[in-house]
Amino acid sequence: MRYTFLLYSREADFANVPPEAMAEQLQVFGQYIGALQKAGVFVDTDWLQPTSTATTVSLATGSKVVQDGPFAETKEQLGGYFVVDAPNLDVALDWAAKCPAAKYGRIEVRASAMPPGQK
């Protein structure tokens, strides 16, 4: 079963992180990705630009509306995600707990609702 880890944290906490610390973080994440790959559970990941750069698109009102900014203002923001393929929720939760982002933020684990064969 595929699981997506949505990584939430407070962007404000990272506004003034010095470049060395940032490089160190990248390395830590690199190691985590390596561990996921080695275990054969890694599917995908990305690290996102801050919500201040977000653009929201919708056709829900009938016509295309493009707006500057995120869909909703929240205390913690979505900063990245991982997709893993794990046999069950317990295995997925164990991997989520090992994610470096869990140390400073929250990780929402969501199972895939996509019918098999269509991923």
Add this chain to the structure above:
Amino acid sequence: MTVMDAQTCEARLSQIARVSHGRLVAILASRSRDIAASEDAVANAYRAALEVWPSKGLPANPEAWLMRAAKNSLVDKARSAFSRTSTSLYDDSGEAMEIPMKDPDSEFEDLPDHRLKLMFAAAHPAIDASIRAPLIMQTVLGLEAAEIARLFCLPVATMAQRLVRAKSKIRDVGIPFEVPDREHWPERIEAVLEAVYGAYSAGFNSAAPDQQGEPTTDERCADALQLADMLAVLLPEEPEALGLAALIAFSASRAGARLSSDGKLVPLDEQDPYLWDAQLVARAAEFLSVAAQYGVMGRFQLEAAVHAVHADRRRTGQTNWSAIVHLYGGLLTLAPTRGVIVARAYAVSKWKGISDGQAALGMLSDEEIQTFPAALVCRAHFSAESGERIGALRDLECAIKLLEPGVEQRYLQTKYEALRSTIL
């Protein structure tokens, strides 16, 4: 096989379902990982039984018959879902239609294992804490949503909706049906123990002759006793699992003393201690003493300890009420419930007198008393003892209205009438 009429068939089936429902669902769910679909399959098996049994007669092993019918229904549903959407309900490997399952007769050999897996899945930390025990009661122990709602003081619709939601989550997010590693047991054991205790209580309260029926010991009490025993053996390092096994064994030891020969309820302190099952009492005491060695007090151990003090009456001829008051004091800090407050107030009155008991019951507001039968009965007892018979009658009447029909209600009815005759 004997042919029977539809009414007899229905009666037999409901009798069988009472014991088998939870077992059938546990086995099917631990195989299919879909609790709701398993429950539907068992319901379909009941329907099939009602159609077939009247003409073909009761099968030699009705439970295995139901198992086979339910399994077929589950597989059929998986097949049709597969052909309709090209997706399987149970797995995403594409070859998932076949639900791995042994011969229906031998499935029951692994029953404890299936039930344990289902219990741990329902007690998973990803499931809302307040619905874990109800979910176990429904799926593993076979209680009905209405009964569970009553035990948890919730509207039936609310409870039913939460149960449905929890079952969907278990299926949709892939909560494993496995007995987890030991390190995960402590976080899950609380809900499991609470559920077993709840099922025992539900069985206990209905273990009574109905309006016309014979006095019976409820099968669910026996089932809960067995499960509690199993958990205590599996989890010998969990003092609360031992505490629960002790608590249930103590309570079960009094099954033979709880009803008089004409089916009337006999309160604990009026029971003949020589009617208590000495073997069960000894086993309970053993569990409790093993639990005590860990030096970690818990709710079930304290409640079991209260029972142990009562059980001692057989040896000493009297009840040590001050010890009971102290144990309830401990329960007040660990698990303060209305039930504990009422039981403590009664014990205080036996130890120090009615007015101290009344003061102890004062921990509850009038509104809390008005909605809780045990509190009303306790207050009525205090009132009657201090000469306020009108107030006592009023409280008894309220309690009778709140209770479901059964031995308890009839006991209060008798009390009410006896008290009223002293006034008129």
